Amino acid sequence: MKICSRCILPDTFPGIKFDEHGVCSHCADFKGIEALNEHKREYEKKFLDLVGQSREKGAYDCMIAYSGGKDSTYTLKVLKERYNLRILALTIDNGFISERAFKNMCSVSENLGVDHLIFRPRFDLMKKVFLKSSENDIYSKKTLERASTICTSCIGIVKFVTLKTAIEKSVPLIAYGWSPGQAPVQSSVMKVNPQLIRATQAATLGPLSKLVGDEVNAYFLTEDHFALADRFPHNVHPLAFLDYNEERIIKEIGQIGWEEPDDTDSNSTNCLLNAYANDVHIKRFGFHPYVWEIANMVRSGVMDREDGYKKIYGEQPSGLLTVAKKRLGI
Amino acid sequence: MRDEVRDFIFKNFLFDDSGDSLNDSDSFLEKGIIDSTGMLELVAFLEEKYGIRIEDDELVPENLDSVERLVQFISRKKVPS
Numbered sequence: 001m002k003i004c005s006r007c008i009l010p011d012t013f014p015g016i017k018f019d020e021h022g023v024c025s026h027c028a029d030f031k032g033i034e035a036l037n038e039h040k041r042e043y044e045k046k047f048l049d050l051v052g053q054s055r056e057k058g059a060y061d062c063m064i065a066y067s068g069g070k071d072s073t074y075t076l077k078v079l080k081e082r083y084n085l086r087i088l089a090l091t092i093d094n095g096f097i098s099e100r101a102f103k104n105m106c107s108v109s110e111n112l113g114v115d116h117l118i119f120r121p122r123f124d125l126m127k128k129v130f131l132k133s134s135e136n137d138i139y140s141k142k143t144l145e146r147a148s149t150i151c152t153s154c155i156g157i158v159k160f161v162t163l164k165t166a167i168e169k170s171v172p173l174i175a176y177g178w179s180p181g182q183a184p185v186q187s188s189v190m191k192v193n194p195q196l197i198r199a200t201q202a203a204t205l206g207p208l209s210k211l212v213g214d215e216v217n218a219y220f221l222t223e224d225h226f227a228l229a230d231r232f233p234h235n236v237h238p239l240a241f242l243d244y245n246e247e248r249i250i251k252e253i254g255q256i257g258w259e260e261p262d263d264t265d266s267n268s269t270n271c272l273l274n275a276y277a278n279d280v281h282i283k284r285f286g287f288h289p290y291v292w293e294i295a296n297m298v299r300s301g302v303m304d305r306e307d308g309y310k311k312i313y314g315e316q317p318s319g320l321l322t323v324a325k326k327r328l329g330i
Numbered sequence: 331m332r333d334e335v336r337d338f339i340f341k342n343f344l345f346d347d348s349g350d351s352l353n354d355s356d357s358f359l360e361k362g363i364i365d366s367t368g369m370l371e372l373v374a375f376l377e378e379k380y381g382i383r384i385e386d387d388e389l390v391p392e393n394l395d396s397v398e399r400l401v402q403f404i405s406r407k408k409v410p411s
């Protein structure tokens with residue numbers, strides 16, 4: 001397998017091309033770190049303005065989709081300590097949260113003094129979602145570049161449950177802990193538009209409910225939510241414009257009681273299903289579902305190439321597949 | 331501009347060699363070509379490429395959800411009224 005000499009994308013990545021120096025087309029298209037930093041400053045300012053407008057509107061200023069992993073934990077810490085927001089942390093338990101991650105969530109919420117809501121969708125239905133997602137290409141081709149279909153289904157449910165909860169509770173801001181490689185800075189501060197949500201929800205829910213049944217509708221918006229158009233919040237993902245350094249983040253959240261789990265794969269610090277989702281994806285498509293995200297971080301100087309390479313091509317702890325398969329009943 | 335937009339969609343969402351056909355009036359979301367994250371990437375591309383600033387209330391399917399709609403939207407944005 002050929003791997004880009006600058007980032008870490010492999011020649012098995014869809015549509016990729018290499019020049020004579022072994023540099024990939026994504027690196028060739030990259031506008032450079034200076035341009036990126038300019039965007040970061042612009043969006044941080046946009047975020048600060050928004051925070052100013054969001055305070056003291058209702059019971060909470062902000063909701064965070066809290067997975068218990070390092071990135072959402074750090075995002076929560078920053079929102080609380082640096083911006084002093086009144087936060088409701090919402091965890092969607094997909095049935096595969098590592099034991100350590102659970103302890104982490106509880107210690108962190110307690111130490112930071114934030115309210116924490118845990119929502120656990122029925123596992124028989126989630127299991128069906130995961131099994132169907134491991135066998136079918138449910139969503140657009142583009143999603144396969146960025147994540148496994150299992151992950152995309154799970155995140156889809158997380159996003160819509162989080163959004164409907166924010167609408168129901170009149171919370172003006174939703175924060176996500178997307179890493180700087182996961183989502184572009186240009187979308188890091190954005191008003192959620194009801195019409196666009198209606199269309200994107202249909203694109204997710206349509207194919208999903210066909211495969212697993214209408215019961216999954218419970219996790220998505222209804223007409224009652226769409227009728228409350230003035231309650232649609234802003235989405236923010238602050239890690240896109242804040243300084244990001246994995247080592248420093250882990251050290252900082254260590255001070256509020258977060259410990260690194262030893263039972264997850266190298267690309268997750270909370271989910272026990274992730275290793276299986278990755279394995280299915282690699283076998284079907286020939287590339288790692290995290291390689292796009294990690295390559296973005298390597299390219300933009302947020303992560304050393306060597307560290308990124310290890311995350312994607314390094315050896316994974318054994319036994320993770322067995323654990324996930326057993327719980328899925330495979 | 332139409333060619334540039336089509337080119338971007340093909341290169342980024344359909345992959346050049348996939349042989350998928352796309353009519354200018356096809357809805358990206360309905361055809362399963364672009365998802366919500368893809369929409370955001372599309373917005374980033376348009377802002378960069380055409381030097382326009384897309385406001386929150388312009389992020390609607392009417393402006394973004396087909397080649398035809400995109401071309402019309404960009405044309406309107408580029409000529410300040």
Ligand SMILES: [Zn+2]
Pocket residue numbers: 004005006007008009023024025026027028
């Ligand atoms: Zn590259």
